[in-house]
Structure formats: C-alpha cells, structure tokens
Amino acid sequence: MSDSKQSTRFVRDPLTWLAYLMLAYFAYLPAAFGPLMPFLRADLSLSYAQGGLHLTALSLGMVLVGTLGGSFTQSWGRRRTIWTGATGAAVAALILAIGHQFAMTLTSAFVMGVSGSLVVLTVQAILADHHGTRRATALTEANIGAGLSAALAPVFISIFQRIGLGWRAALTPAFVLFAMMLAAFGRTPVYNTHQPDKGHAVSQARAGLPWMYKAYWCCILLFVALEWSLGTWGADFMVSVNGLSKVDAAIVMGLYAGAAILSRISSSRLTHRLDTEKILLISLGLCALGFPFFWLARSVPLSIAGMVVAGLGVTNLYPLTMTLALGAASRQIDLASARLSLAVGLAGMSAPYLLGWIADQVGLMRAFAIAPIFLLAGFAGTLLINRLRARQLQPV
Numbered sequence: 001m002s003d004s005k006q007s008t009r010f011v012r013d014p015l016t017w018l019a020y021l022m023l024a025y026f027a028y029l030p031a032a033f034g035p036l037m038p039f040l041r042a043d044l045s046l047s048y049a050q051g052g053l054h055l056t057a058l059s060l061g062m063v064l065v066g067t068l069g070g071s072f073t074q075s076w077g078r079r080r081t082i083w084t085g086a087t088g089a090a091v092a093a094l095i096l097a098i099g100h101q102f103a104m105t106l107t108s109a110f111v112m113g114v115s116g117s118l119v120v121l122t123v124q125a126i127l128a129d130h131h132g133t134r135r136a137t138a139l140t141e142a143n144i145g146a147g148l149s150a151a152l153a154p155v156f157i158s159i160f161q162r163i164g165l166g167w168r169a170a171l172t173p174a175f176v177l178f179a180m181m182l183a184a185f186g187r188t189p190v191y192n193t194h195q196p197d198k199g200h201a202v203s204q205a206r207a208g209l210p211w212m213y214k215a216y217w218c219c220i221l222l223f224v225a226l227e228w229s230l231g232t233w234g235a236d237f238m239v240s241v242n243g244l245s246k247v248d249a250a251i252v253m254g255l256y257a258g259a260a261i262l263s264r265i266s267s268s269r270l271t272h273r274l275d276t277e278k279i280l281l282i283s284l285g286l287c288a289l290g291f292p293f294f295w296l297a298r299s300v301p302l303s304i305a306g307m308v309v310a311g312l313g314v315t316n317l318y319p320l321t322m323t324l325a326l327g328a329a330s331r332q333i334d335l336a337s338a339r340l341s342l343a344v345g346l347a348g349m350s351a352p353y354l355l356g357w358i359a360d361q362v363g364l365m366r367a368f369a370i371a372p373i374f375l376l377a378g379f380a381g382t383l384l385i386n387r388l389r390a391r392q393l394q395p396v
Contacts, residue, residue: 019127155251259315
C-alpha cells in the first residue's frame, strides 16, 4: 500500500492479523521463562546463575540471527522465514515440555531464540513496510497482542500447577495457537516489499545504517536489559526477598503482565494524538516512579504496586524505541529489523545472567542494583537523541 493511502486510514487485513498473531505466539514462550524459573530450578536443582543461562542461551540465538542481518529474508523471502521460525519455536517448546535434563532445557532456549528471532524480525519488517507512515500504530497494536499473550503465560503456569498438571503443561496453549494460525493463514501471501537486489543490499550494509538508528539501537539495548531483568527475576525476587510462595509469585507476574497490556492499549491510542517521542518519555517516567518501590519497599503490597507501575512503563520502551529506530532506517527495513534482534539478544544474553551471577554472590536484593543503571542510562540517551534530532530539524 502507498503511504498516501496509509496516512488516511489504518486497515487490518489478513497479512496484518497474521503478523499480530505470529508476534503473540512467540511472545508467550520467552515470557514463560520468568514465572516458570522457580519451578525449573527446583526440578533440576539449578543455581541462580544456571537458571539465568537459559535466558543467555535464548539470547545467543537472537544474537546469531541479528548478526546475519537480513540474509534470511533475502535468501528465503519473508513467507518462508516467518513460517520456518514459527515451526522451530514449536519444536523448542516441545523440547522444554519433555526435557528433564539441564542440557535439554538449555538447547530448547537456544532453538527458541533462533526461531523466535526469525518470527520477530519478519513481523517488524512486514508491519513497517505494509503500513508505512502508520507503522507506529501497527507495531504498537502488535505488541498489545504480544503483551496479552505474555500476560497469559504466568496465569497458565499458576493454573496448571494448582490443578496438578504441572508447569510444563502450560506450554500447550502455544501449540494450539500455532495450529490455528497454520489452518487460518497458511496460504496468506507474504510479499517482499522493499527487497533490494543482492548487490544493492551489500552496498547498503557497507554504507551502514543512519546515526539516529544506531543511537536508538543503543537505547534498545539498555531498555531490553531492564525489561528482561525484571521479567526473568521478578518472580524469584518476590519469593526470596518478599517471602511469597512460588505460585503467588507467578500470580504477581501476571499482574505485572496485565499492567503491560493496559499500558500498550493506552499507548496505541496515544499514537493517534502524541508523537512517539513524547509517549516514550512518559513510559520512562513511569519506570522511574515504580521501580524504587518494587526494589526498596519493605511492604509486600507496596513492592507489588511498584512492580505494576514499573510494568506500565517498561513494556512500552522496546516497541516505541523500535518504531523510532525503524523510522530512521529509511528503506533498509529488513537489515534494521535484524539488527534489532541483535540488540535484544545481546541484552538478554548478558543482563539476566549477570543479575543471576551477582545474586549468587551477594543476594538477589543487592543484585537488582544494576537495573536502575540500565534505566538511567537509557533515559539520558533518549533525552540526548531528542535534543540532537531537534537541532537537526531546525532551519539553518
């Protein structure tokens, strides 16, 4: 569709719905790692650091895909890339569901990272190309579905654990959604808009992406490190620091994810009224308000409230910054989207493991001190980019 048409109305066609569902499908799987981590560590007798290695393995898969740039979509096309990734994620979930050895669950996380990254980078490229100037709305709505799916992960884990089927059975909804997508959208065309020839793609890669994209990429690295630190170790924090049971901690993570959904819905509506940069600053302010209460409050209700407020903000940091980054990437959408997977992978590979390793040394309470460092650095970077961008747009 042309940008002129996109600017007048926003159309959710079958391709858009396929992209939305694909992102929701994958979002469920890594979101489950945080609330299931106490159960997994107990089943396999793992330390904090060993538990964190699962997120490291998942992130290593993302780094691998991100490093290869847009070569997957260039060689396979977007349709083959997205369905290959979806199938691989289902296989990874199956390995996790039946795996009772550390090596198997670690392998599952790595395969999930590779496969899921193929899904995510293709979804981002499809929506950014397909909706052009309305990409902020499309990408934000896609992340609403992803947030809802992620919120269901701790709920299903808690329910299946309570009724005696065990936390592993909570992976079943992912298989159901995959089957439904295959039946409903298996024949939906996925075209390759803005796909340059190989020679032109090489010249673009050598020329590099714009400075503003690179600046947003650095902020994404910090924001994802913050989000994954909270998502991975939030349940364990509630158990070891606040004294909640594992099941109750999973419910708290559900509240955290529920706040994320409400925030993304609000953010989607705000994209019609406010600039993306302003919404991003509001989200950063909510993070800065809520996190100190979650981390430092001695009252359990106050700590939970702080986590929920932080969730209202942190959930929008990646989709909003990703929208700005893709907007700055001009016509290098596939390459830019793949590089975002690299940022997500690097953050996920380092931050949860680093926090887990520190927790083994000094305790989880003190280990969480690295989270506000990520937040403050990302906040400062965002303000700097806005200032430089404003100067660039000023008439000479």
